Amino acid sequence: MATVLAIETSCDETAVAIVKNRKVCSSIVASQILVHQQYGGVVPEVASRQHLEIINEAIAQALEQAELDWGKIDAIAATCAPGLVGALLVGLTAAKTLAMVHNKPFLGVHHLEGHIYATYLSESTLNPPFLSLLVSGGHTSLIYVKDCGNYETLGQTRDDAAGEAFDKVARLLKLGYPGGPVIDKLAQEGNPQAFALPEGRVSLPGGGFHRYDASFSGLKTAVLRLVQQLEKDNGQLPVADIAASFQDTVARSLTKRAIACALDYGLDTIAIGGGVAANSGLRKNLQAAAAKHNLRVLFPPLKFCTDNAAMIGCAAADHLSRGHTSPLTLGVESRLGLTQVMKLYQPVE
Ligand code: KG4
Ligand code: ZN
16 A cells, blocks of 8 residues: 655645545645635736745645654655646645655646545545546536546536636626635525526537537626626626526536436446535535436545645555656646546556
8 A cells, every 4th residue: 555645736725645545644735715815816926936835834744744754655746737837836846856855756646637536535445437527616527437547528618617607706796706605605595596597508510519518608608797787777786696596507507417427428426526516506406316317426525625635645546556657857737638647657667
């Protein structure tokens, strides 16, 4: 059983964790949210600087919390793609340096593969195949998990990610950043049927609609038009009703696509990940629909759904057990498809 120290700095969380395969020995997550809040979103340069300032302390804390020293660490891993280039560079450079200094194997990890592995941290007996629904501020995808390093993206958003749509709608309702939690809370008091909104269907060139892809940019524009119209008509915005209608539309859209994917591909388990997995509307909708079709839905605890390094360590440990390691020349990539995960590792001799 490999013990891996992993670093995650792809966006605005400086995270370091130590995992023993699927068991978390320690997990440090330092969120930068308060710093970025004043700008209404993540500022890449500020994120890199913040990572630099706290990475060493986070590594020290992870070792301390796990009560381990470097002698007990078998490998060092870091997220290398996709994400903000400057932010990724901080974590990757730290991991490569530590691997060199302590003479340990090094592994670069794909951020989305990490999100998939997050499910194993709470469901240690789960094994592929299953369907992963990743819904965060940066990604919205439906992934057929076939094996370690073997993924097929079945569906995705054509434009805004689900979390991004929550953040943008919250901004236009003047609710602050991040938008998901505040919309979720307001939606509890609103009527989800108050306004009919488009659920983001994607047209196919030959007619009809894509079964798995969605477009959330049109939904955001529809909310903007609705707000403008309501302001013109009576000045007073029924914010809770708008929040509830928007949330319900996103939840129905994601649920419909995830269920269609699972049924079409004969997958009996849907594992959800990313910050939007916290959304009460999505949870309720997906659970009800899954029960109707005898499908199992796994909602890992939120601390493993949002960005963390334990999920990165878990993915790295599995790759390491198959003999995969990365060269120290590995660089960061802002964009890299999940189907290209294996290009991060050198061939097993
Ligand atoms: O996974 P995450 O922490 O970071 C990445 O983007 O990788 O996801 C953050 C996103 C934000 O867009 C935030 O608004 C959204 O998750 N979010 C929610 C909720 N909590 C966080 N969206 C809807 N409902 C929530 N309860
Ligand atoms: Zn993420």
